[in-house]
Amino acid sequence: MQVRTAKHSTRWSTVGLALAGCFILLAGSTAAAADKPPAVGDQAADFALSALDGESVNLKALLKEGPVVLVVLRGYPGYQCPACSAQVGEFTAQAKKFASAGAKIVLVYPGAKLSLGERAQEFLRGHALPENVYLVTDPDYTFTNKYHLRWDAEKETAYPSTFVIDPTGKIRFAQISKTHGGRVKATTALEQVSKLAK
Secondary structure, eight states: OHHHHHHHHHHHHHHHHHHHHHHHHHHHHHHHHHTSOOOTTSBOOOOEEEETTSOEEEHHHHHTTSOEEEEEOOOOSSSOOHHHHHHHHHHHHTHHHHHHTTOEEEEEEEEOSTTHHHHHHHHHTTOOOOTTEEEEEEETTHHHHHTTOBOOSTTOOBOOEEEEEOTTSBEEEEEEOSSSOOOOOHHHHHHHHHHHTO
């Protein structure tokens, strides 16, 4: 009787170890996936970043009002990025159309904390942002690292990226450029926002 119990225990111990191994493998694959930038179908991680006037811009709060177009700029890698300026110009020019679709635009300006606010003010000099467009700073890359978009090289900051996030927080469109170009056009983002209403 004692021998039978020992065999029974050994059998279940073996099964338990096998299951534990499966859980470890699953946990490992989940951790690996978590180290990648957000992709279509993922839930966008919440964040709160400060606008230039000190207002806190919170993703979760904005999504209660409608979709969000999240544009990650290169910020200040030692100079003002001309491709970023052109992209922001396109999006602000189309802001009324985004507003008609109920969408907000959040422009993330990353960089080292020292003087980042001044650099962001410089970036916007002479341009008033429409009511549904927010430029927020990402001091010391807290957001950039959270979204795994850090371009960790000399005179680089973040990979230029654009995400369209529906009101449930799901990413419905994502494009990440590993170069200075490859920017999403405002018209493309607007098309993606329009699809959400269908």
